[in-house]
Structure formats: structure tokens, C-alpha cells
Amino acid sequence: MQRKPRILAVGSFVMDVIATTERIPPAGQTVYGREFHMAPGGKGANQALQCARLGAEVTMMGCVGDDLFGEKLLEPLRAAGIHLDHVAVHKGVSSGVGHVTLEVMEHTAQNRIVVIPGANQTLKLEEISWLREEIGSYDLVLLQLEIPIEVNRTVARWAKEAGVPVMLNPAPATELDDELLSLVSWLIPNEQEASMETHLPLRTDAEGPLKSDLRNIAAKLWDKGVEHIVITLGGHGAVVVKADGLTYIPCVSMRHVADPTAAGDSFVGALAVGVTLGLSHAQALEFAAYTAALTVSRMGAMPSLPTLEEVLTLMRERGCQAPARLDVLKA
Numbered sequence: 332m333q334r335k336p337r338i339l340a341v342g343s344f345v346m347d348v349i350a351t352t353e354r355i356p357p358a359g360q361t362v363y364g365r366e367f368h369m370a371p372g373g374k375g376a377n378q379a380l381q382c383a384r385l386g387a388e389v390t391m392m393g394c395v396g397d398d399l400f401g402e403k404l405l406e407p408l409r410a411a412g413i414h415l416d417h418v419a420v421h422k423g424v425s426s427g428v429g430h431v432t433l434e435v436m437e438h439t440a441q442n443r444i445v446v447i448p449g450a451n452q453t454l455k456l457e458e459i460s461w462l463r464e465e466i467g468s469y470d471l472v473l474l475q476l477e478i479p480i481e482v483n484r485t486v487a488r489w490a491k492e493a494g495v496p497v498m499l500n501p502a503p504a505t506e507l508d509d510e511l512l513s514l515v516s517w518l519i520p521n522e523q524e525a526s527m528e529t530h531l532p533l534r535t536d537a538e539g540p541l542k543s544d545l546r547n548i549a550a551k552l553w554d555k556g557v558e559h560i561v562i563t564l565g566g567h568g569a570v571v572v573k574a575d576g577l578t579y580i581p582c583v584s585m586r587h588v589a590d591p592t593a594a595g596d597s598f599v600g601a602l603a604v605g606v607t608l609g610l611s612h613a614q615a616l617e618f619a620a621y622t623a624a625l626t627v628s629r630m631g632a633m634p635s636l637p638t639l640e641e642v643l644t645l646m647r648e649r650g651c652q653a654p655a656r657l658d659v660l661k662a
Contacts (some may be wrong), residue, residue, distance in 0.1 A: 348429070349630075419458050476505060518559070
């Protein structure tokens with residue numbers, strides 16, 4: 332590919348309200364927190380912004396409310412040059428909100444999130460009708476599960492008809508229908524989502540998830556029509572499961588983990604950019620792993636998403652050779 336990839340992200344906008352604490356309170360108890368933050372996010376918007384910050388040409392489609400959060404959610408995407416002409420603003424509906432409790436330890440953090448979908452679940456099929464004739468102009472479509480499933484299914488069907496690959500991050504975890512899975516080119520679940528989707532166990536030993544379980548899960552998803560399966564494995568990195576074997580990429584460790592909230596979205600966004608550029612599976616996963624590593628070292632969802640130069644700098648510092656195909660993103 333001699334030009335920047337064109338990526339369409341269809342998904343959610345969520346304003347995260349974040350309380351950091353040294354201890355999560357049990358039921359009926361109150362504890363003091365450290366800090367309070369607000370940061371724009373939402374799986375769709377996070378993935379769109381990560382693609383744009385890495386140099387892709389991005390269009391975002393979704394829905395916000397006509398409130399203060401709605402405008403704040405659009406600001407970072409607008410600043411990154413993302414096309415927002417097809418983001419709907421619905422009156423009398425609140426924008427999506429994520430209530431994040433972040434338990435902070437010395438060098439790591441764990442989060443618990445409650446998402447109130449708000450306007451995200453009000454996106455209507457008629458508001459995406461323009462896409463049927465234009466979807467063929469994109470190199471890849473990014474989908475998640477924080478908007479109505481019938482919107483995802485319709486977009487995926489149109490993409491399939493136009494020969495455009497669909498990358499689905501099946502989060503929040505749920506069981507998907509066979510029709511939607513048959514339209515997906517790339518499925519990117521984490522361990523829990525992969526197990527839930529297939530009703531198969533994903534057990535671990537001292538070396539990580541069992542290879543036999545990974546193969547069983549992949550086989551069931553292949554039977555449903557999914558072409559490529561990448562399973563993120565937390566501290567064990569990620570794996571592409573193929574008929575001829577498994578390709579592992581280890582987790583890129585950072586000295587300090589500030590907030591893991593958008594790590595998965597950062598990984599998916601970078602992977603989308605990598606595969607549209609024609610990187611090998613191993614190269615695309617490695618690029619995504621370095622991108623996500625920077626994300627977890629910072630606070631907030633969108634504020635933590637790194638730029639291309641930041642990712643390339645970290646790769647150089649760790650002695651990792653960046654693929655030459657990434658140079659097109661610098662133009």
C-alpha cells in the first residue's frame with residue numbers, strides 16, 4: 332500500500348469518570364480515594380483515535396447526546412483530523428458515561444468499569460444508510476459491541492458485499508449470532524471473551540494459556556466463518572491462531588502501569604493499521620503490543636493513546652526494528 336490506510340470505525344463514545352483509590356471498598360463500606368479524573372473514551376472512539384494518531388485516515392460513525400459530554404467527546408477526534416460528519420447528535424439523550432474505579436498499587440493498577448450506554452444505543456439504521464454506497468472506499472471497518480447489534484450486523488453485511496474486511500472486537504463480552512460472525516474477517520477477543528463466545532474453556536499453566544484450548548476455540552470460530560483470530564492474553568501477550576500453528580507476541584512490559592482502561596482499544600487500533608498496511612501477522616501484533624504498552628503507562632482512555640513517533644521511539648529503545656511499511660504513515 333503506497334498511501335495511508337482508510338479506516339472506518341463504527342462504535343461508541345463514552346465519557347469516563349475515574350476515581351482512583353488504594354483499596355476497592357466492599358459492599359456497604361466507604362473508603363477515601365486519591366484523585367478524580369474525567370477522560371473521553373468509548374471503545375469505538377478510542378480505536379478510531381488510536382488509528383488516527385498512528386497516521387491512518389479515519390472516519391468515525393456513532394452517536395452522542397446534546398449535552399456537555401457530547402461535545403467534549405468529539406474534541407480529541409476533531410483535533411486528530413478524524414472525519415466526524417456522520418456522528419449523530421440526539422436531543423434529550425445523555426451521552427455515554429463510564430464509571431471507572433481504579434485501584435492503584437505501587438507499580439500497577441486494576442480497573443472496574445460500569446458503562447451507561449446512553450446515546451450509543453440510540454443509533455438507528457436510517458442514520459447509517461449513506462454507508463451502503465460508500466463502504467467500498469475504506470480499507471477496513473472496525474466494530475465493537477457498545478452500539479446496537481443490528482447496526483453492527485448491517486454494516487458488516489455491507490462491508491462483506493463490498494469486499495472490505497471487518498475487524499470486530501467483541502467487547503463487552505457477549506455471545507454473538509452466527510450471521511455476524513460469518514461476516515467478520517478479524518475477530519479480536521481477550522481470553523474471557525473467547526471462552527464466552529465459544530462456550531469452551533481456556534485454561535492456563537505455568538507457561539500461559541493451553542495451546543490445545545486455543546486451537547479448540549479457534550476451530551469453533553473458523554466453523555462459523557471467521558477468517559483470522561487474534562486472542563489477547565493479558566500479561567502473556569497475544570496470539571494469532573492459524574491452521575498451521577500459533578504465532579505468539581509477548582507482552583511489552585513497562586516499569587509502571589498507570590491505567591489499563593484503553594489498552595485493548597489501543598492494541599486493536601494499532602493492529603488495524605498494521606494489517607491494512609500489509610504487515611505480517613507477527614509484525615502487526617508486535618506493533619500493536621508496543622502501542623498498547625505506552626497506553627497502560629498513562630492515565631485516562633483517549634489521553635493515553637500514543638502517537639506513531641512515540642511508538643517508534645519505544646521500539647527503537649527496546650532494540651526492535653520497525654517494519655519499513657510503517658514509513659507511509661509519516662507522510
